[in-house]
Amino acid sequence: MQEDSHTEFKSSFSDAVIESLVAFTNTKGGKVLVGVDNEGNPIKSFTIGGETLQNWVNEVKNKTQPSIIPDAEIITIQGKDVASLYVQEFPIKPVSFKGRYFKRVRNSNHQLSLTEISDLHLKSFNSSWDSYINPEYTVDTLSLDKVRDFVAMCNKDREVRIEDDPLTVLTKFELIKASGVTNACYLLFADHDVFSASMELGRFDTATSIKDSLSIRSNLFTEVEDVINFVRKHINKSYIISGDPQREERWQYPIPAIREIVINMIVHRDYTHYGDSSVKIFNDHIEFFNPGRLPGDISIANLLSGQYISQARNKKIAATFKEAQLIEKYGSGIKRIQEAFADYGLKSPLFENMQHGFQVTVYSAAKLTSEKTSEKTSEKTSEKILLMVTQNPTITIAELAANIRVSNRSIERNIGKLQKEKKLERIGADKGGFWQVL
Template identity: 30%
Template sequence: MNLKDLKFENEEIEYKTSWKDEYLKTLCAFANTKGGQLIIGIKDNHEVVGVQNFQKLLEYIPNKVKNSLGIIPSLEIKEVDGKNILVISVQPYDMPVYYDEKIYVRSGSNTVELTGQELTRFIFKKFGKSWEKSPTSVTIDQLDLSTVELFKKLAKERLSAISEDDSIEKVLYNLELMSEDGCLNNAGVLLFGKDPSRQIDAPWVRIGRFSKNNSILDTVDAVGNLFRQLEIVYEAIKKNINVRFSFENTTERKEIWDYPLVAIREAIINALVHRDYAVQQDTQIKIFDNAIWFWNPGTLPEGIRVEDLKNTIHISKPRNRIIARVFYYARMIEQWGTGTSRIIDSCLNQGLPEPEFKEENGGFSVYLYKDMYTEDKLRKMGLNERQIMAVIYVQRTGKITNKEYQELTGVKERMAGYELNELVKLNILERIGKTGKGTFYTIKGAKGAMKTQ
C-alpha cells in the first residue's frame, strides 16, 4: 500500500494511531451501515506512525470484537512508508449489531448512536418490517365500524374481491390489516380505529390560520382515523380560505376558491398516506394570507427526486404500501404517481403560481400559492390602477377580453387594447387567439389558458 492510496476519512474509513477498546463503537457502526475499515497506525493527516505490537493485536482484537459485538472482523497487516499498519475490515450486517446495548451507525466520517425515531426506523428496516405491519392488541370491537362499511361501498368498483356482504373480519384480513388472532396491525388501527391517537399513540394533523404578523387566528386538531382526519382537515382549510361565485356564460353559479379544491384534497391525501408514522411528530398545515404550507415528517423515498414529482406520471414508491392501497381502493387516489401533477395542473389551470415541493426540516413540504401578482407588486412594476384591476380580475376569473376590460375600467376599445398589449409586453398576460371575438388574455404561463374558452 502506498501513501497516495490512502483516502480521507469517510463513512467507510477511519484512521487511528493505536488501538483502544472504545473503537469497538466504530466497528459496530461500520457493521450497521455499509461496512468499513478501521486502520491502526496512521494519523488523521495521513502521517504513518506504524504499529509495534501487531502480533498481539492480531490475537486480541478478533476475540474482543466477537465477544463484544458478535461479529467476526478481518485483520490484515500492510506496509506503508516502511512501517506496518493494521487494517481491520468489517462487512455490513443484515441484523442489528449492538455495542454495550446500544446501536451505532456511521454518518459521514462520524460514529453516532441511534436513539428515538431514528432507532425505530433502523430496527424496522433491518428486520424487514414496516410500521404498518407492527401488531397491536386492538380488536374489531374497538374499530369505527361505520368507516369500515363506508370503505366497502367506496371500494366495490375497484376491488371486486370485496362485497358489501363480506364480514368485517374478511375485509380486514384480505387487506392485510388483521392477523389470524383477530388483532389489527398499526395500519388497520390508523385506517379504521375509533381513536388511533390513544390506541397506538398515532400522530394527528394540526391546522393553523395565521395573520400577516403571524398571530394565530384559528387552530384545529384533526384526530381520529385517516378517513375522519381527511374530512376534518379538508373542511378546516375551506373554512379559512375565501370563495367567490361566477355566473360566466351560464345561469348556474360556479364556486371559485382561493385555491383549487382538487389541489387541497390531493395535498391532504399525500400528507396522510405518505408521512413517516414511525416519527412521533404531527403533520402541520399552516394557512397564511397568500399561501398554504403542508409539512410532513419523512423525506422522499430513495430513488425519487423533487424534480420527478413535476412529471405527469412518475414512479410511485409509497412508504406506507398498505395505507396507500386502501386509499386507492376507496377511490381517494385516482392513479398511482399522479397526485403531485394533479396539484400542479389544478393550480396552473386557475391561473395560480406553480406549487412548490421541498425536502426540509426532516420532512416533506408542499406550498400552494394564492396569487402570482399582488397589488403592491403590480404597483412596483409601474402599472396604472386600471391595469392592476384587470390583472387581479384575471387571477380571479382566469381570463379577460377587450370588452370585459372596457366594462371593468370604463375606457374605450382602443385604450383597452393598448393597455392590454402593455401587459403582454411586460410578460404579465398572454394573448390567446389572433383577432376577433375569440381573443382573450390570461396570466402568462397559466397551463389552462386554452381551457378557459
C-alpha cells in the same frame, strides 16, 4: 484518499474503531484503516504483530451485539503496512456497541435516537410499526361501516370487485390477525376518536392572532376530508368567466394538490411521536407540519428531483390508501404537487425538514384576480392564441403556454372557448394535425 461515508482513518486500534464499524454495519458497510493519520497517510511508528489482527477481531466480536466479525487484512500504503477492517451492512439491525447504536452520515458517526433504533429494527424484518398487533384494541373498537365505506372506494370503477364481509376484508389485508388488531387497522377504522392521530387546524391573521381553530381526531380516511373542508372554508375562491353558461371556480390554491399534501401527511406521519400534525392557514400561505422527518438517506434535493426510492413509514396504511385509490403511485405525489402549482401559476411549495418533523409550505398569489380582470385576461390570451396559430398552425399547447407565459390549463380553457365560438378548429389528430382559424 479521504474519509467518507464508507471509509474511516484511525491512528491506532481503540473503542472508536469499533464504534465506526458498528456505524458502518447499521448503514451501507465500510472499512476502517488503522495506522494512518487524518489525511490517510501511514504513521511511521505503527506496527502490526503476528496476533494483532486476530485479537482485534475478537474484541470487536465480544463488544458488539449482535456480534459482528470484520474482515481483517494488512494492506500497503506508500510502502508501509496498515490494517484494514471491513464490514458489510448487517442484515439484522441495529447493531450496538456497549449498549449504544450508531449510524454513518458522510464522514462521521452519529448516535441513533430511540425512533431510529425502532425503525431500523422494523425494516430489518421488512415490517413497520403499523403492522404490529396492539393488545389495547379489539374488533369491538372498530367500525364495520367504515370498513364497508373502504370497500366501496376500492370497488369504484373496478372490474374485479371485493365481495367479502368486513371482517374477511380486514383479515385478507392483514389488518387483523388471529392475535388481534394492528395499529394500522385501529387508525383506519376506529369507531370513536383516535387521539394518536390528532391534528390541529388553525386560520391565522398573524403568527399570534388566530381567527378559527379545530382539533380533529377522526379515523384516517375521514381525516382527509375534514382537513380539506377546513382549508376550503378558509381560503378564497374566484370565478373565471370564459363565455360558458356556467362560471369556472378557481380556488386560491389547487385543491387536488392540497389533497395530495394532506394524504401524504396522514400516510407518512410518525404515529409513535407525541407531537400532533398541524395545518396553519395564513392570508397568503399555508403550513402543513407532520411529526416524522424524511428518512436519513433521502435529502430534500432527492425528493424534489425524484431521485429516490419511496419508503413508506407506515406500510399497511400506505397499502390500504392505495387500495382505496387515494394514492396513484408510490413516490409520485411530490411531482404532481409541483406540477399542479406550476399549472396554477403559483410559486413552487417549500419542502423542509424541521425540528422533529417535516413541513410543506404553499404560497398563493398576492391577490386573487377579480371576475372582470379574469375576463379581460382571457380575452387577451385568446387573441394571442389566434395570432400564433395563424402564424404556425402546428404549434402545440405547450409551446403556446410558453410563448404567452400562462399555464397549459389556461391555454386549453381558451382554446375550448374559441372552438365553442366557432373561431378555431382542430383538423386531424392531436399528433400530426393542425389548427385552422375560422
